Amino acid sequence: MTALTAPLAAIGRPVIATLALIGRLVLFALEGVSHLFRPPFYFREFGQALWQIGWLSLPVVGLTAFFTGGALALQIYAGGARFSAEAVVPSIVAIGMARELGPVLGGLMVAARVASSIAAEIGTMKVTEQIDALTTLSTNPMKYLTLPRLLAATLAVPILVAVGDSIGIAGGWIVGVSRLDFNAATYLKNTVDFLEFWDIASGLLKGAAFGFIVALAGCFYGMQSDRGAQGVGRATKSAVVAASVMILAANYLLTELFFSS
Amino acid sequence: MITLENIHKSFGAQHVLRGVTLEVPKGTSMVVIGGSGTGKSVLLKCILGLVSPDSGTIRVAGEDVTRSDRDAFLARFGMLFQGGALFDSLPVWQNVAFRLMRGSLKRPKAEAREIAVAKLRRVGLGPDVADKLPAELSGGMQKRVGLARAIAAEPEIIFFDEPTTGLDPIMAGVINDLIREIVTEMGATAVTITHDMSSVRAIADNVAMLHDGVIKWTGPVEKMDDSGDAYVDQFIHGRADGPIAAIR
Secondary structure, three states: OHHHHHHHHHHHHHHHHHHHHHHHHHHHHHHHHHHHHOOOOOHHHHHHHHHHHOHHHHHHHHHHHHHHHHHHHHHHHHHHHHHOOHHHHHHHHHHHHHHHHHHHHHHHHHHHHHHHHHHHHHHHHHHOOHHHHHHHOOOOHHHHHHHHHHHHHHHHHHHHHHHHHHHHHHHHHHHHHHOOOOOHHHHHHHHHHHOOHHHHHHHHHHHHHHHHHHHHHHHHHHHOOOOHHHHHHHHHHHHHHHHHHHHHHHHHHHHHHHHOO | OEEEEEEEEEEOOEEEEEEEEEEEOOOOEEEEEOOOOOOHHHHHHHHHOOOOOOEEEEEEOOEEOOOOOHHHHHOOEEEEOOOOOOOOOOOHHHHHOHHHHOHHHOOOHHHHHHHHHHHHHHOOOOHHHOOOOHHHOOHHHHHHHHHHHHHOOOOOEEEEEOOOOOOOHHHHHHHHHHHHHHHHHHOOEEEEEEOOHHHHHHHOOEEEEEEOOEEEEEEEHHHHHHOOOHHHHHHHHOOOOOHHHHHO
16 A cells, blocks of 8 residues: 555655645735735835845846847847848837846846845844844834835836836847947837837736745745754745746746736 | 743654743742753743743733733843844844834934943943944844843843853853843843853842753752752753763
8 A cells, every 4th residue: 555655645745845835925925915004114124125126136137138138139130031020120129028028037137136135134034033033022023024025026126127128128229220230210210119008017017026026935935944054045045946936937827817818 | 920831842743841830920030041952942932922832821920921912012021132133234222222213112213322322331332332233243242232132121021041152251250240230220020041050140049940841940049059959960060970961
């Protein structure tokens, strides 16, 4: 009997563990969000999180978008040349950046930079008893640490995506004009003419969802951190991996939701 | 003031507390001694509600801690953590005045800073320390800041978790004396956990020996040397042979 059930148990154990993890993550998210409607609200911590997550992520998101926009222009030009469709470069770069590459690459870069930083910071606070100290000082750690970061990331990442979209399109424009012999004004006109409001709005909504995911993963794994440096390291790694996977999964689901019809 | 009745707590298969019963009278200083890993910190965390006991009752001033208003309950406590547990991102004075800058005890910022500086002075630190970050301080100074934070809101009950761990003997003596003076002048009820016998003799009115998840002996500090309890005797004299080593 054991020989028969052992393979099933080997499959079942990680499945149950994964479902339990998802359950804990959802409950953690609900508890974090619930503090939005219950005072006090820590504005100073929110402002600091907004600075850390939004402003300080701008260089990495901007550089990523710039090079991606440039590479995208080259790729579409080369691909389009096969069926004499080189003229679509401006519109495809704009649509590709706004709908997909801006939010996804921006989200992934923020996940690498911010989820790791949040998990390491909160994880260190956990193992050095600073979280316990907060509680004994009558301060709810979810309210003081988690909610400001969730809210700041949800608001900051769409702004980063908007800036990233613009820089990515500019990157495509620079490559298009300097390397592919596009007329500067025509390139811009094609970009503007073909880009629709929903292309931009869907990307910003994705950005908000990805921002929430990044902060959620960082806070959740930080709070779950075990004792010692190894525990903090494990929490940091798990936060980045979980945030990246959740961003890609959420991107597919949101794309289905926004564009499947 | 603090009454623990038959407290049990397990972590998985590890049964840490196996029926702890202890009484800490109001205005006295109780020191809980015991070897590393015997559950002393877990005991303090159970009283504070940071860890939920599996069974048993904890009362503070006659009130069951599980039924009391959490904020009002915690406002009665101050705690010095083993490693200080100072908030890295805040300057020293904001660490000390943390409780005075938010919640029910909130004061204007200038007043909170003034109180913080006064408390720092009480633990032997000058106002020049107030604007430094915790990482810029030595271990002994961090303990003092932790002590200042613990007493900042003048709590009725103060917990000290291994207050002298990691300090040199002179600094440990300074911290012990500070704790004794502060507890006496504030009239606070204090519970200290330690395995440093010099701390026990400097801080305690009463001593309780925790071993194997239960209180093996409790009594006034002056009777500790003549307790007649083999566990206490072995522990306070630091002997390698005896019932504790036999159990290990």
